[in-house]
Amino acid sequence: MSAPGPEQTSRYGRKLETILEAAATLFNAKGLGGTTLADVAQAVGLTTTSVTYYYRRKEDLAAACLMHAIGVMSAMIEQAFAEKTIPAERLTRFLELYFVRLADVAEGRTPAGINFWDLRALTGPQAEPTVAAFVALFRQFRELFRDKAGPAFTRAEQNARAHLVFSCVISSKGWSTRYETADYPRAAARMAAVLIGGIAAPGQIWAPPQLDLTTLRSDGGEISREAFLRAAIELVNEFGYRGASVDRISARLDVTKGSFYHHNDTKDDLVTACFAHTFSVIRRAHRLAAPAATNGWARLCIIVAALLRYQLSNDGPLLRFSALAAAVETLRPGLLSEMARLSEKTAGLLADGIADGSVRPIDAVIAAELVNGMINAAAELAKWSPTATMANAADLFAKPLLLGVFSPPDRIKAGGKQ
DSSP states (O other), rough: OOOOOOHHHEEEEHHHHHHHHHHHHHHHHHHHHOOHHHHHHHHHHEEEEHHHHHHHSHHHHHHHHHHHHHHHHHHHHHHHHHHOSSHHHHHHHHHHHHHHHHHHHTTTTTTOOOSTGGGGGSSSSTHHHHHHHHHHHHHHGOOOOOOTTOOOOOHHHHHHHHHHHHHHHHHHHHGGGSSSGGGHHHHHHHHHEEEEEEEEOOBBBBOOOOOOOOOOOOSEEEEEEEEHHHHHHHHHHHHHHHOOOOHHHHHHOOOHHHHHHHHOOOOOHHHHHHHHHHHHHHHHHHHHHHGGSSSSSHHHHHHHHHHHHHSSSOOOOOOOGGGGSSOOOOTHHHHHHHHHHHHHHHHHHHHHHHHSSSOOOHHHHHHHHHHHHHHHGGGGGGOOTTTOTTTIIIIIIIHHHOOTTTTTOOOOBTTTTO
C-alpha cells in the first residue's frame, strides 16, 4: 500500500481539527458524562463509525481535546516568560495573551478549547497521561511566582497562589463574555491590577475574626438529607454533574438506591438543592459579617475568611460553579441569575469599601469576580496545597488575593512595612 499523499494527509488533518472543535464545544456544554460520540458525529455531519476511525472511544477524544488545550495554555506561558523577567510583568503579559485568545474565540477566529472542569471525570488509559500533562502545566504556571529578588515562598504558598491565579484565569472565560471584545485588553489590565496590587487600601489590616457558618446538622442516626447533600456536592466537584450518578452517591454513603430515592425525588432535585445550599451559605456569610464590620474592607475579610474555613470544614465544600456547565438546561437560567446576584452583592461591597477609603480604587466588578472565583476554587485547595487546613486556608489562599499575589507571606498591612 502506498503512503498517503499530501492532499490526503491535509484532508485527514482538517477533519481531525473539525472533530476536536465540535467535541470541545459539546464537552463544555454537556460535560464529559453527558456527551456521546454520536453527538459529536451529528455535529460534524458524520456517522458514529466515521468518528471512531479517528477516535475509537469518547475518552480518546476527550483526552485529545484536553491535551490540545494544555498545549495552548503552555505556549502562552512560554511566551510570557520569554518576553518578561519580573514575575508581575510575566503575569500581566500572560493575561494579555490569554484575553487576546478569548477575543479571537469570541469573534470566531479561533475555536473555543475544552474547559478543564471535567478533567477528573476522564477514565481509562488516557486519564493518567492527561492528568500528568495538566500537573506539568500547573507546575509551569507556578514558576510565575519564582523570583530570586522577591519574597521567598514555601512550596505550599507557591502552590496555593498558583492555584488561586490559575483558577481566576480559567473562570475569566465565563465573565469576559459580558464585555465588548474591544474592551478585553482593558479587562485584562484591570484583572492584573487586582491580582498584583491587591484590594486593600494602604494601612488596612488583615485580621478577620472567626465567623461560624455551620449549617448542615445531623443527629448521627439514620442517613439524613444533609448527608446526601454533602456527598452529592463532593462527587459533583470531583466527577462533574453527569459523573455524580445516583450509584456513586449511594456508594459514597454505603446505602442502597432505594434509600437514595427515599430521601430525594431525583438526582436533578438533589443537585439543585446543592446549588441552593451553596448560595445560602454565601448569603449567610454576607449577612453575618455586616454587624461585625466597620468598613467595606473589614466586611470583605470576614466574609472570605469564613467561607474559606467553611470550604475545608466538615460541613464543606461548597458546590463548584463549574457544575452549572452540565446542569439540566431548564435549570441554568435561574442558577445563572442567582450567581449574577451574588456577584453584584460582592461588587457592591467592594464599591462601598472604595467609597469609605478602605478598598483601593479598582474595578469593583472584575475584583468581585476574582473574589468569588477564589472562594469557589478553595473547594480544591487541599488537592494542590496538601498542607492547607481549615485553620490556615484563609491566610494561605484569601490573603494573597486581598493583599496582592506577589506580596510577602508575612505581610501585615497593605501598603505598610514588610
